[in-house]
Amino acid sequence: MKKLVGENYTTPDLLAKVTGKARYAEDFRADGMLFAKLLLSPLPHARIRSVDTSAAEAMPGVRAILRASELPAPADTVTDLGETIRANPMGERALTDEPVYAGEPVLAVAAVDEETAVAALEAIQVDWEPLPFVVDPLVSLRPDGPSPRAEGNTWGRAPVESGKPPGPLTVMPLKWKAEDFADYDQGKMPMGEPQIDWNYGDLEAGFKNAALVLDETFSMANNQHHVLEPRTALAYWRGDKLHVHTGTQSAVQTVASISRWMNIPLEKVVLITEYTGGGFGSRATGAVICMVPAILAKKANAPVMLRITREEEQYIGGIRPGMHGRVKAGFAKDGRLTALDLFLIGENSAYEAQGDANSGGRFISLLYQPPAMRSRSITVLTNTPPRRAQSQPGGLQAIMIVEPVIAKAARQLGIDQVEMRRLNAPEGKALWGPAGRDGKRGYITSAFLKEALDKGAELFDWKTRQARSGKRTGSTVRGSGVAVSSFVAGSTGFDGLFVIKPDGKMYVKSGVGNLGTESVFDVHRVAAEMMGLRWDQVEVAWGDTSHPLPWTCVSGGSQTTHAMTRAAHAAASDAIAKAQEIAAQTLGGSPASYRVADGRVSAGGRSMSLADVAKKAIELGGKYDGHTLPENINKVTTTAATALAGEGLMGVARDTYPRDGTTVSFVAGFAEVEVDVETGNYKVLDYTAVGDSGTIIHPRAYGAQVLGRSVLGMSHTLALKTVYDQHYGVALATRLHQSRPPTILDVPRNMKWDAVNLPDPETPVGARGIGEPPVAAGACAVMNAIAAALGDDVFKRAPVTLDSLLMALEHGRPMQEPLTAHI
Amino acid sequence: MSHDDAHRLHDVPASVSRRNFIKGVIAGGAGVSTAAYLFRSGTLVSGQARTGAVERLITLTVNGQTRRVDVAPQETLANTLRYKLGLTGTKLGCDRAECGACTVLVDDVPRYSCSVLTHSVRTKKVQTIEGLADPDGTLHPVQAGVVLEQGFQCAFCMSGFIMATVGYLKKHPSPTREELAHGVSGNLCRCQDYDKILTALHRGSELARGVTRG
Numbered sequence A: 001m002k003k004l005v006g007e008n009y010t011t012p013d014l015l016a017k018v019t020g021k022a023r024y025a026e027d028f029r030a031d032g033m034l035f036a037k038l039l040l041s042p043l044p045h046a047r048i049r050s051v052d053t054s055a056a057e058a059m060p061g062v063r064a065i066l067r068a069s070e071l072p073a074p075a076d077t078v079t080d081l082g083e084t085i086r087a088n089p090m091g092e093r094a095l096t097d098e099p100v101y102a103g104e105p106v107l108a109v110a111a112v113d114e115e116t117a118v119a120a121l122e123a124i125q126v127d128w129e130p131l132p133f134v135v136d137p138l139v140s141l142r143p144d145g146p147s148p149r150a151e152g153n154t155w156g157r158a159p160v161e162s163g164k165p166p167g168p169l170t171v172m173p174l175k176w177k178a179e180d181f182a183d184y185d186q187g188k189m190p191m192g193e194p195q196i197d198w199n200y201g202d203l204e205a206g207f208k209n210a211a212l213v214l215d216e217t218f219s220m221a222n223n224q225h226h227v228l229e230p231r232t233a234l235a236y237w238r239g240d241k242l243h244v245h246t247g248t249q250s251a252v253q254t255v256a257s258i259s260r261w262m263n264i265p266l267e268k269v270v271l272i273t274e275y276t277g278g279g280f281g282s283r284a285t286g287a288v289i290c291m292v293p294a295i296l297a298k299k300a301n302a303p304v305m306l307r308i309t310r311e312e313e314q315y316i317g318g319i320r321p322g323m324h325g326r327v328k329a330g331f332a333k334d335g336r337l338t339a340l341d342l343f344l345i346g347e348n349s350a351y352e353a354q355g356d357a358n359s360g361g362r363f364i365s366l367l368y369q370p371p372a373m374r375s376r377s378i379t380v381l382t383n384t385p386p387r388r389a390q391s392q393p394g395g396l397q398a399i400m401i402v403e404p405v406i407a408k409a410a411r412q413l414g415i416d417q418v419e420m421r422r423l424n425a426p427e428g429k430a431l432w433g434p435a436g437r438d439g440k441r442g443y444i445t446s447a448f449l450k451e452a453l454d455k456g457a458e459l460f461d462w463k464t465r466q467a468r469s470g471k472r473t474g475s476t477v478r479g480s481g482v483a484v485s486s487f488v489a490g491s492t493g494f495d496g497l498f499v500i501k502p503d504g505k506m507y508v509k510s511g512v513g514n515l516g517t518e519s520v521f522d523v524h525r526v527a528a529e530m531m532g533l534r535w536d537q538v539e540v541a542w543g544d545t546s547h548p549l550p551w552t553c554v555s556g557g558s559q560t561t562h563a564m565t566r567a568a569h570a571a572a573s574d575a576i577a578k579a580q581e582i583a584a585q586t587l588g589g590s591p592a593s594y595r596v597a598d599g600r601v602s603a604g605g606r607s608m609s610l611a612d613v614a615k616k617a618i619e620l621g622g623k624y625d626g627h628t629l630p631e632n633i634n635k636v637t638t639t640a641a642t643a644l645a646g647e648g649l650m651g652v653a654r655d656t657y658p659r660d661g662t663t664v665s666f667v668a669g670f671a672e673v674e675v676d677v678e679t680g681n682y683k684v685l686d687y688t689a690v691g692d693s694g695t696i697i698h699p700r701a702y703g704a705q706v707l708g709r710s711v712l713g714m715s716h717t718l719a720l721k722t723v724y725d726q727h728y729g730v731a732l733a734t735r736l737h738q739s740r741p742p743t744i745l746d747v748p749r750n751m752k753w754d755a756v757n758l759p760d761p762e763t764p765v766g767a768r769g770i771g772e773p774p775v776a777a778g779a780c781a782v783m784n785a786i787a788a789a790l791g792d793d794v795f796k797r798a799p800v801t802l803d804s805l806l807m808a809l810e811h812g813r814p815m816q817e818p819l820t821a822h823i
Numbered sequence B: 001m002s003h004d005d006a007h008r009l010h011d012v013p014a015s016v017s018r019r020n021f022i023k024g025v026i027a028g029g030a031g032v033s034t035a036a037y038l039f040r041s042g043t044l045v046s047g048q049a050r051t052g053a054v055e056r057l058i059t060l061t062v063n064g065q066t067r068r069v070d071v072a073p074q075e076t077l078a079n080t081l082r083y084k085l086g087l088t089g090t091k092l093g094c095d096r097a098e099c100g101a102c103t104v105l106v107d108d109v110p111r112y113s114c115s116v117l118t119h120s121v122r123t124k125k126v127q128t129i130e131g132l133a134d135p136d137g138t139l140h141p142v143q144a145g146v147v148l149e150q151g152f153q154c155a156f157c158m159s160g161f162i163m164a165t166v167g168y169l170k171k172h173p174s175p176t177r178e179e180l181a182h183g184v185s186g187n188l189c190r191c192q193d194y195d196k197i198l199t200a201l202h203r204g205s206e207l208a209r210g211v212t213r214g
């Protein structure tokens, strides 16, 4: 049997990447292609009274102008389970006549080139009516605070009489009482009426029995995704079929989004998305802005390219919700948590709410296993750009808010930081979150976080570093920090599809997005290994839905490795069963006596090649070559499989494997920093991370996720933030250099990664996802290392900037305004 | 900010004249994006009046070939390469010298092609990612290093990093890991697996010197 799982290999897209042949959206050309430009709102909240486009329309070279009123109404969504989710009339669209943030696209022009399009935009007269706005969630929560929309500052449902179904989600006002803000000026986060409130265990008793109780406020900044490839799109129509070239995290599910946005049937959408320059959650199912070239292409009857600029990307590209948190935590003398009370205030745009604030508490309940816990949260809308899920959404913010409290408690109780996390760590099928309707708390599939901590402590040489932590040499002090992190890591129920043709090769259809995680290829190595094929006998087709692809998860929330290795396993199991039947029919004996290995199906002395099995499958037809398909597969897969029917032995199946618990992965991160107390400058000297995410499929891709996402996490500690002019409500950090992701010089030169590599018992391949949990591990290990060097209470918000450290060191207390957003 | 200041925020638009407010905001940045990053087709009526006396049809030496190309005076090298010469391996991540995705070699020196005017390289040699491998397909050692180590993730930054490395190695053929990191520090990767990127590029530097490993 060829071993592919757990081995390194060269992905089939790499040669095109290194030679510059890989084509991302902006690299395509179409005959007669026009260019589009967007008019952005200069105001944080306004209504368009009137627009005069006559001068622009008369300009030579201008081919079409698109207003928001011309956008089709978005269609409702019908989920895989047949549930209908109504399109929300207050949700984000590609263009609007009532912008709710500065920088929001309001109209677009298509012209023969961009210069002409911009000249046309400048000739368009817009009469704006400015409207009240707010760019700070706590300002909006004040009793008479402004709201970002006339309807209010939160999403909610109007109360209904009992027995009646709840109304639709809508924007409504939620204001707190003046007394809730009593301690605001002392930097204590106010805690008024929450939207979500859950608890378990006896909180009061937990605090009463605690040897140490801490009550801390911490804030973390909003920050952009900063994907390097902006969300550019090229669109054209061939007959009534819309073709879109754009980046996305999911080839298959983005077809569904485009069909919903455009309100056209699924089969009228073709998506070309072979390469995507990063996603990080911001383009899970593409980006709504691709509607603009799509509709302009129809109006102008020509292909339209909309190149998104870096500034535009800052507005429409997505922002991780910033968050304020307040934590009251009780600890026994031995360091064990006795109770934890968490309140999170998440910020959101005036569009669809992200669940970050609501979901954060779950990860805290899992990571530190407090015997009693309460989690309250609220999500407040402001006139700032759309929030989108960003690697470890909610988990990152909550962990950044709680980890410093755990570190502070360990220092006060005199307990080693690694030991502190170890003794509170989850184990096995650990419980998490609140009780469900059945009164029982949920649990996860498995946890080996203690093993990850042990392995990391050894690899990082924690003891040696800990011994020198906090010691000063000249003007510099070293500090070492450890942090734990977790996030959901896998979904179920998707489909696998491949054909083994009479040439003996396996042709796989991959519906996964190619955004750099390599799972678009990695997951199929499971099927290839099961079929006993070498990797050079496997061809993977991806990223072009004109050749239909099977139903596949979105590559977000670390789902893919888990979900799609299961689907690949199911498809391979299907193909093996069929091959066994064909061999038994052809050579005699029972199907069960046959084994598939080395490209052959064999039993005792009887054997036939998979190439011959493929020929036989075509002769037999029916289920063998895909003329008859399983009933439980998604209709998207049925279409894709039907297109392949008759070409060979088909493996096609839905993942119906059982799973007991929620799939979650963990990472333990370790960092050492050196802080110059005279300048406030600090440097991350070293970093090590160890993952617990089951069996590893592709070690190098795995290491890239562990360290790459750890550095994304560090960017939250080191630098990234949005900055707003609170007076005018406009963004001041509109480019990379004003909110700069770490460069290669900002991170240690030799980082280390490793993994526990113990299989998850609840999935046939044993693999869970790893994309998310490194983020908070990286962010918090560095943050904790800074605190270890300088002591507690030097900083109360992230990013931890040099000036804030310097000011705090000079004055002996944090000098920031802890609760103002976007500063 | 005090409580009172916080309250005053939403009154601002009413107390500022709308016209000045919008003007101020546009000057402050929200409107800037439409004025940058412009691609011109070079064939358009509206552009012709502005071209003045500068000759537009120029000869460029790109990847060892001479190419005649119609270039507007304000056109950047990145746009000429991508839109006139079909060399789309050079990427645009920011179009303003912030990310390095557009790095090419101009007379063997790494330059941000988004911030170089095409007219300024008329007498120079330009090399892009497409010109690195031999015509028979043999990869440049730096490309080979990336393939051997499975370097980079989404790879949108990759051609810039590779060109920056090739340029750096011309002057520093035997860099340490640390030195090479400095050599490519003008390039940004948002997938941020700098560790494996550096391993791959450093492997490339070894291959370029003929260092083999078991």
Ligand code: FES
Pocket: B091, B092, B093, B094, B095, B096, B097, B098, B099, B100, B101, B102, B103, B112, B113, B114, B115
């Ligand atoms: S595109 Fe030239 S530096 Fe970013």
Ligand code: FES
Pocket: A228, A277, A278, A516, B152, B153, B154, B155, B156, B157, B158, B188, B189, B190, B191, B192
């Ligand atoms: S690999 Fe994605 S930006 Fe560098």
